[in-house]
Amino acid sequence: MSLVLQSQSSSPTHFTARVRRINTDAIELTYQQQIMTVPLTHCSAAILGLQTDDQVMVEQQGDSYFVLHRLLRQGEHPLPLQYDAQGRLTISAGKSLRLHTPKGEILIDSQGCLSLQGQDIHAEAEHSHTIQGQTVKLN
Structure with missing residues (x-):
């Protein structure tokens, strides 16, 4: 079934629809009790x-x-992202923040513990490189 809304101007028409089914190449939506199919190539x-x-x-x-x-x-809540005038991106998380790839991970947990895991971890500094803590353990 082809659904075409009648618009009074040549400008695009916007509306909300509900997802009925997700296929491998298209999404089926319902709008005003009618079904429309939108190819995935037409999806953000x-x-x-x-x-x-x-x-x-x-x-x-x-x-x-x-x-x-x-x-x-x-x-659900909006993504907690902020980008300020100094060019800093802030990502806020209620419990933990995790950046993950198949071979590595950076995790900041709710207690403030920072964990780095990877096959190799490199840290370079042009000037000073400070490691500070009550106890510092090296291998």
């Missing part, structure tokens, strides 16, 4: 982790549809 990369029953923001241009964003789920 920002919808990573999309689930059935999520609400999404859709843009219609002519008879093409584009999924722009996923709206927050019940109980």
Whole structure:
């Protein structure tokens, strides 16, 4: 079924729809009790982790549809990211912060413990390199 909304101007139309099904190459959405299929190539990369029953923001241009964003789920909060005027990116986490790859990890836990794991860990400094603590252990 092809759903085309009638718009009074040539500018894009925006609306929210609900995810009905996620296929390998497209997403099925429901809007006003009608079903529409949007190819994944018409979906923003920002919808990573999309689930059935999520609400999404859709843009219609002519008879093409584009999924722009996923709206927050019940109980979900916006990503705690801040970018300040000095160019610093702050990521806040309630319990822990983890950066993970298949061969390494940086973890900051809720107690303030910083853990680095990897095959090799390099630390270089042009000037001073300070290691400070009540006890410092080296191998």
